[in-house]
Amino acid sequence: MITAVDRATRCFVGWDVAWERTTPVMQRMLDSSPRAEQYYSDLFNTYGTLVYFPGRHHFMDDKSETYSVEAGNAELRHYLARLGRKSRCFSRSIKALR
Numbered sequence: 001m002i003t004a005v006d007r008a009t010r011c012f013v014g015w016d017v018a019w020e021r022t023t024p025v026m027q028r029m030l031d032s033s034p035r036a037e038q039y040y041s042d043l044f045n046t047y048g049t050l051v052y053f054p055g056r057h058h059f060m061d062d063k064s065e066t067y068s069v070e071a072g073n074a075e076l077r078h079y080l081a082r083l084g085r086k087s088r089c090f091s092r093s094i095k096a097l098r
Contacts, residue, residue, distance in 0.1 A: 001076065002026060004033045005069040007040070012072060023049045040065035 002021060004014035014033030018025040027050050039057040041047040047057065060066055 001073075002029055003069060003073060003076070004029065005072050006034075006036075007065070007068050010068045010072065021046050026050055042066055 002016045002018060002025065003012055005011065006013045014029050016025060016029040021044065023046055026046055030050055030052070035054060037055045039052050039055050040060050041057065043059055043061055047059065050057070058065070063070065
């Protein structure tokens with residue numbers, strides 16, 4: 001699942017389901033999302049090939065501007081079992097932890 005998040009409201013403003021983050025898939029998601037003045041992403045190469053209109057795109061090598069999408073993705077994985085990761089799930093049962 002590929003997501004776009006409004007940093008001010010932390011609401012998902014775009015999403016798509018895909019096996020790989022290819023340029024056509026990501027451009028389709030970007031085109032169907034509300035327009036923005038600023039776009040921030042991690043250093044994944046495909047982001048540099050997309051057309052951002054009317055705003056500007058910024059690559060971030062840290063999480064200072066992308067933490068809200070990471071938090072949203074973690075929340076999706078928490079509530080949607082199909083997106084879960086074993087590394088982020090744990091049991092609250094003491095018996096299961098022993």
